[in-house]
Amino acid sequence: MATVLPELVSYLEGLPEPHILFDRQYRIVAANAAYRRQFSPRGSVIGRTCYEVSHHFSVPCDQAGESCPLARSRETGQRERVLHLHHTPQGESYVNIELVPLREVGGELAYFIEKMEPLRVAQGQPAAQGLIGRAPAFQRMLELVSRVGPSQASVLLLGESGTGKELVAQAVHEASLRAAKALVVVDCASLPETLFESELFGHERGAFTGANHSKPGLVEAASGGTLFLDEVGDIPLLMQVKLLRLLESGTYRRVGSTELRHADVRVVSATHRHLRAMVADGRFREDLYYRLSTFPIALPPLRERVEDIPLLAVALLARVTPDRRMALSADALALLQRCPFPGNVRELRNVLERAALLADGVCIEAVHVERALDTEDPHAGRELWSAESSHPAPASASGMSLRCVERAALRAQLQTHRGSRAELARKLGISERSLYRKLRDMDSADPPGP
Template structure:
């Protein structure tokens, strides 16, 4: 094994973040104190390969379907950064890896230094909170979150209803330097146009009927932190220009005031709408769209994350029935993995909660899953209400007849349903917000 300069080892030892040094054969030559404390408190890693220690595999990452930073550095000749799922004493965890090549006297890459930083906002194993997954689609999304999180860039989250946009917004916030400050959620879909401005920017006393006192807005509450604009496609056009001014200059005015106020917020927006189509139709400002979408992240639907369903099932059961230690039988998991889940993770949670209520023992069996899914077995047109309406997916105008069928199906569900709006939303596998939007389109009271 190569002899390493003691000055280099001493330098690594003093770094606060976990670092290792390894050679071109992937053999670890040095590991600093921070690495030993966090990743290998009981056993030495010196002389072992990085891929065996981190991944418990016998070949380099790029030969096992992973992105290998060493291979990428050899190709690019520079630093490389990747997100990997590593084995740790606490289980598998997502780790941000930054690799820097060290060159010898001839200019060839001789050694490599890796800095490792755990990504604490997601797990590759069941957890009681946060993002959970290990599928390729999930990891691609998570790598984007890890890259944009520490920056100040505006983020636009794009995805179907139920894919976890608020959880991803939370992850972006927690990965930033603003994590110690507030993450303030603005539910753009539920705010009436007449109240939108005062809720967002605040108002002065006497600004309108009923404004008996001055009130700060959500923008002010988020100062120093992150402002999450959920369902940004529902922002009224008159408000869009004021939001654009906030994004571009960090300034705003309370309703009823001429005083220009300043705030320091990072904006994360989310929508399931096709904002580009809305821009083309004149329903969304083009300049605001480009300002919001500095860094877009597409959230994968659950049907593209089938391999994550077993992990999600364990975690979601712990959340919906914490008082019961329940497991899902392998055949029941296979049944769940065959379902398309138009309502995504939210629908999976509902199905698991129903299945748990149907099961008397500690295991959810295929029969329980089939019965739980059966309560969502709506007529084809009703399913289309969940998956294909204009709010949930872009639809060309030539499909007007299908849209009419979908609306008719929702009308039929409303007529037959005798419970609350929340129960109806769960039955359809959508959020209450999505249901309220559909009701408004139908001209029905919410």
């Protein structure tokens, strides 16, 4: 190995991506110019351990709660890939790591080459845009994004409303070989069935009343890039057949045309619905489901990444108050971390925007967050009762307060509703937060059981 090492070091020096060479004791033997520029512009890293330089750890990654590609490579004898959060002069950044073991003449692993590719679509610190987080659930999701991004596989994003599905779709697109082309978003929930086909595939002049000229569709606009089908669970059954044809053959026809066109698109779809249950109920085609879900990625709700709330809060506050340099007190942050946030990151953003408007100074205190959390539609109670007007009022309603009447109406609705809390909130004409608050109030008002 000693005779090969100088040539190997010279080879690594000419590579455009950051590379290091280190031994079995994690000591860096060589670092190329790209690595030095990006990770250590002010000093030498030779002789230092990779975990100390990259992570500021005093022990190897697998002893500090992270996966260690070297440890895994020792076990498998194969190359390994992981996603790590590295320290750089610009702050902490996500980096895709590919480690290749090198063997001595006798077959024993002696050195390891580590290639690093920054994942520019996500940050481990507050940022002006993009994905932000460092919680384990967030990092697991991000690793899947980094693995599937360079491929052509169809991706299905599964997550609750407000978890950032469009941002993740953007990350998949930017990690792909199609990043220089367009990412075209199709909001499936907002397109009426009568217009869905013409919007997606385009139409010819005279194809229907009002079609005064030919128009290309969103599939054509996404040529060479990525087509993002948001809320794919809302696609009508008839259109599901035509979408399946596009995915299977890469061909489609404009409305009013017999010409078969070819589409060069990569499809990323997203939904907050339970597609498997919809397949079982006959509301979603099974063959389309399997075409879309070649590589499913579950997006964690905010309650599973509570430790990310301080990072997200700082970044979101800067976005919603660009003209005011506002900060959050420690008590305000602690209060935010105790909130369930059923609306996830979108709801957190709304709360921060309200809290900023309620604060006169440059610091948001816990009292401002409390007021922002308590702010709700002043007509919510009236709408709730109106939504229940078809139910007979309890016999003693005339002697009850408005709040008690509202609780009784809510109990009546809960007894018959079989869907999600989000669907119930929409049915009642109130926000999910208002619904959860009313449910808590109802539970606290009810006497304890026997």
